[in-house]
Amino acid sequence: MKTSNSKNKFGIADLIYKSVTEQLRPEEREALDLWLQKSENRLLYRELLSKEKFQRSMSVYESVNLDRMYTLFQKRLMKRGRVKKRAVRSMIYKYAAVFAIGLLATGYYLWNRGSEVFKGEESGVEIVNTIQPGYEKATLVLADGSEINLEKSKDSFVMTNAVVEVENKDNLLVYKNKEGKQNQEIRTPEYNTLHVPVGGIYSVVLPDGSTVYLNSASSLKFPEYFAGGERVVELEGEGYFDIVKNPSKPFTVKTRVRNIKVLGTRFNVSAYTEDELFSTTLVEGKVILGDEVVLSPGEQAVIPKSTGVAMVQKVETELYTVWKDGKFYFDQEPLDKILTKAGRWYGFECTFADPDLKDRLFTGVAKKTYSLSQLLDMIARTSKINYQIKYHKNENAYEVLITTN
Amino acid sequence: MNSFKGRIIINPEDKNTTLSQHSFREIFYELYPRLYSNSLKLVRDEFVAEEIVEDAMLALWERRDKIGEIQDIKSYLYIVVRNGALAHLRKHRKESSQDITGIDIEDHDIYETYIIEEELHARLFGALKELPEKCREVFLLSCIYRMPYKEIGKELNISVNTVKSQRSRAIEILRGKLGNSSVILFFLNNLC
Numbered sequence: 001m002k003t004s005n006s007k008n009k010f011g012i013a014d015l016i017y018k019s020v021t022e023q024l025r026p027e028e029r030e031a032l033d034l035w036l037q038k039s040e041n042r043l044l045y046r047e048l049l050s051k052e053k054f055q056r057s058m059s060v061y062e063s064v065n066l067d068r069m070y071t072l073f074q075k076r077l078m079k080r081g082r083v084k085k086r087a088v089r090s091m092i093y094k095y096a097a098v099f100a101i102g103l104l105a106t107g108y109y110l111w112n113r114g115s116e117v118f119k120g121e122e123s124g125v126e127i128v129n130t131i132q133p134g135y136e137k138a139t140l141v142l143a144d145g146s147e148i149n150l151e152k153s154k155d156s157f158v159m160t161n162a163v164v165e166v167e168n169k170d171n172l173l174v175y176k177n178k179e180g181k182q183n184q185e186i187r188t189p190e191y192n193t194l195h196v197p198v199g200g201i202y203s204v205v206l207p208d209g210s211t212v213y214l215n216s217a218s219s220l221k222f223p224e225y226f227a228g229g230e231r232v233v234e235l236e237g238e239g240y241f242d243i244v245k246n247p248s249k250p251f252t253v254k255t256r257v258r259n260i261k262v263l264g265t266r267f268n269v270s271a272y273t274e275d276e277l278f279s280t281t282l283v284e285g286k287v288i289l290g291d292e293v294v295l296s297p298g299e300q301a302v303i304p305k306s307t308g309v310a311m312v313q314k315v316e317t318e319l320y321t322v323w324k325d326g327k328f329y330f331d332q333e334p335l336d337k338i339l340t341k342a343g344r345w346y347g348f349e350c351t352f353a354d355p356d357l358k359d360r361l362f363t364g365v366a367k368k369t370y371s372l373s374q375l376l377d378m379i380a381r382t383s384k385i386n387y388q389i390k391y392h393k394n395e396n397a398y399e400v401l402i403t404t405n
Numbered sequence: 406m407n408s409f410k411g412r413i414i415i416n417p418e419d420k421n422t423t424l425s426q427h428s429f430r431e432i433f434y435e436l437y438p439r440l441y442s443n444s445l446k447l448v449r450d451e452f453v454a455e456e457i458v459e460d461a462m463l464a465l466w467e468r469r470d471k472i473g474e475i476q477d478i479k480s481y482l483y484i485v486v487r488n489g490a491l492a493h494l495r496k497h498r499k500e501s502s503q504d505i506t507g508i509d510i511e512d513h514d515i516y517e518t519y520i521i522e523e524e525l526h527a528r529l530f531g532a533l534k535e536l537p538e539k540c541r542e543v544f545l546l547s548c549i550y551r552m553p554y555k556e557i558g559k560e561l562n563i564s565v566n567t568v569k570s571q572r573s574r575a576i577e578i579l580r581g582k583l584g585n586s587s588v589i590l591f592f593l594n595n596l597c
Contacts, residue, residue, distance in 0.1 A: 009517045010479070013524035020548050021532060021579045048522055051550050057526035060442040066434050073433065073459055077466070129430075170537050377427055 016045065071129055126391045130373035131346045131398055138202040138214075140166075140173065143190035150202070163189075164207065164224045173204040177225050189223035196237075198347045201326065201368075206233070210251065213240040213324040216344045217272070238270040240324045243285075257303055258290040258310075267295075268320045275340075278303040281320040326368045328375070335360045335379070339400065346372045348389070348398035357385060357402050376400070424469035432478060433462055439527035440486050443519060447490035457489035483520055532579050543568055544575035 015032040018024045024032065036042050047053055140148040140158060148158050150168055158173070159166045167174045173194065196202045196214045203213040207225045214220055218237025231251040243251045245264020253260040255271040257278040265285025271278050280289060281300040288294050289301050293310045300315040322329040328345075330338050336358035339350040345368055352358050362382070366375050376387045384405040391398055424432075437458060444454040461482050468475060475481045529549060533541050542561055546552045547568065554565045561568070 009520045010524055013521045013528070016521070016525050017528045017532075020529065022548075022576050023580060044518055044521070048525055049549055049551065053522065054526055054529070054549060057442055057522070058530055060445060061438040061527065061530050064438045064441055066437060069437055069455070069459075070430065070433055073462060076459065076463070373430075 016048065020049065067129055067132070074129070124393045126393060128389050128391050128398075130371040131348060131389060132371050138171075138194060138196045138200050141193040141195060143192065161224075171202050173202070175205060175207045175224065177207050189225050189227050191221055191223050193219055193221045195219045199345055201324070203324075206231075208246065208249075209244045211242045213242075215239065215323055235269055235271055237272050238268070238323070240266075240268045240321055242266045245285075257305075261288040262286070268317075270320070276305050278305070279320070281315060281317050283317045283321060322365075323368075328364075328366045328368060330365075331363050332361045333363075334358060335362060335385075335402070338362060338379070339402070342372070342375060343400070346398075348372070348400050350400045350402065353401060353403040357404065360385070372400075380405075424465075424472040429466060429469060432465070436479065436482060437462070438530075439523045440482055442526075443483065443523045444486050444490055446519060447487070448493055453493055457486055457493065460489050461485035487516060536575050536578055539563075540571050540575040540578065543571040544579075547572050548575070 011031075012035060015024070015028055015035070018028060019032055036045060138150045140150055142148070142159065150158065150173070156168060157165055158168045163178055165176050165178065167176070194202060194204055194214060196216060196218050198217045200216055201214070203211055204220065204222070205211050206222055208231060210231075212220055212222075212233070215238035218235070218239060220236075220239060221234040223232075226249065229249055231246075231249055232254060233252070234254040236256070239253075241251075241253065241262070243262055243264050243266070247263055251262045251264075253262070253269055255269060255278065256273065257271055258280075260267075260269060260280055263286060265287060266283040267285070267287055268281040268283070269279075270281075279300055279302045280287065280295065282295040282297050284297050286294065286296070289310060293301050293312060295301055295312065298314055298317060299312055300317075300320065301310045301312050303310045316331065319329050319331050323341075328338075328341060336350065336352070342348075343350055362379055364378060366378060372389065376389075380386060386403045386405045388401045388403070389398060390401060440458045440461060441454055444457045445451060448454050448457065464485050465475075465478065465482060472478075533545060536544055539561075543557060546557045546560065547554070552560075554568045557563075557568045558565045563571075
């Protein structure tokens with residue numbers, strides 16, 4: 001097949017794609033029209049966009065398990081002994097402007113990986129290529145204990161009762177009080193809890209219009225409407241709060257470590273039970289931590305479990321809030337912290353072959369839609385580390401082992 | 406999920422460009438489904454189709470140190486798949502007198518339309534995955550299947566106006582995506 005032909009067929013596919021998505025430039029439209037002048041091409045055009053043809057292709061694409069195929073491919077390479085350990089050769093890794101994908105770090109690309117990925121199986125342990133990120137999956141627990149799977153009830157009203165209706169749309173729960181009702185007169189508010197599992201992210205618009213983004217492995221307990229002179233919610237894990245100002249009804253976030261009182265503001269709270277540090281980062285407005293600490297915008301209060309004493313520091317708030325936009329952001333962060341965060345998203349535990357590796361510092365941005373290997377590759381590329389993703393069949397758990405290269 | 410915008414060209418100036426394992430994996434993940442689908446249409450046997458694509462990927466892998474000699478990776482892979490399918494079918498025809506495929510893949514024009522189909526469908530499939538669910542259904546019915554708004558409204562139980570707004574939203578989202586450079590292109594452009 002000649003190149004001109006192959007250009008042509010890819011070109012035609014591109015033109016049709018653009019016509020379907022309405023992205024044709026005038027000269028492209030002309031080219032497509034010209035192609036469509038032939039009746040056989042018009043026929044082909046219609047056929048390609050027919051339900052029958054497209055559905056058939058889609059079902060084939062959907063049937064492909066890429067991770068499995070890639071693993072099989074790697075195994076085949078191993079068997080053939082074609083993967084030779086390549087000589088370590090360094091190359092300067094081209095820099096930044098790396099769109100969102102890049103780790104914003106320099107370093108030398110030390111290439112001798114890959115061949116070590118498939119060492120075979122220990123008993124009950126399988127080496128896998130990657131873990132795909134979890135997607136937004138969450139449940140809502142109502143006051144009576146009944147559970148609603150939000151993944152299954154996408155784009156619909158998940159609940160309506162006398163005082164409130166709850167809509168579930170694009171990974172967002174929206175609580176709306178029914179108009180013209182004096183809620184307090186009907187009954188005291190019931191509490192709902194939004195649970196976001198490992199590998200999820202979900203947000204909720206509370207009845208007062210405030211928005212809370214809940215990070216992976218977190219939950220938020222809140223009333224279906226705010227009665228009386230205050231607004232109180234309870235947080236376990238991490239949340240980003242964008243609170244509507246209402247001086248007559250202060251907002252309080254209860255956590256195991258401290259309560260945070262606010263008027264109207266935007267801030268992040270990280271209160272994972274298993275974490276050594278509790279932290280609150282203020283983006284805008286004013287918050288009061290416990291009774292003792294008042295934060296100003298750009299400040300972060302950190303409370304280590306061991307001392308229980310709050311320390312306030314100036315920070316780049318962006319760092320602590322980008323998770324809500326579906327990104328990981330690290331600034332001179334030690335590897336073990338980075339991998340704890342990543343583990344919450346992808347669902348793995350991390351072990352280090354050499355404890356010194358834990359303290360290696362990294363800076364970078366990564367999208368949460370990446371597969372785990374994409375993230376780990378970015379990190380591995382900038383330093384002499386290597387990784388292995390293990391699946392423990394018996395425990396149904398993933399482990400990432402970090403080794404020196 | 407990123408998708409290829411057009412062809413992948415690996416720095417044609419440099420015949421000694423090599424393909425890293427990472428880039429190779431990107432290519433594998435991106436192109437495997439469409440090559441498999443293409444292969445399956447030719448040989449109509451899932452197991453054989455898988456094997457043919459695996460062989461093609463292996464051929465690419467073995468040329469990774471001299472990847473610059475391959476002008477266009479995607480065309481190259483399609484050709485290797487086609488040759489693999491042809492070889493299989495010829496062998497098979499010898500064994501059984503019947504023509505089991507029903508299509509003549511040695512016919513160049515027909516094969517071309519197969520590739521157009523695959524490329525178009527794979528990209529549309531990628532586009533659908535970029536869209537939120539409601540949008541996705543409207544895009545599928547309206548833009549791809551070109552059903553009238555009224556019928557779509559009936560089928561999805563939404564108003565014609567909602568159909569229209571979801572449709573524009575879908576197109577807006579996809580337009581935005583077009584500007585994003587793909588991960589793969591980045592790696593391919595930064596190989597050396």
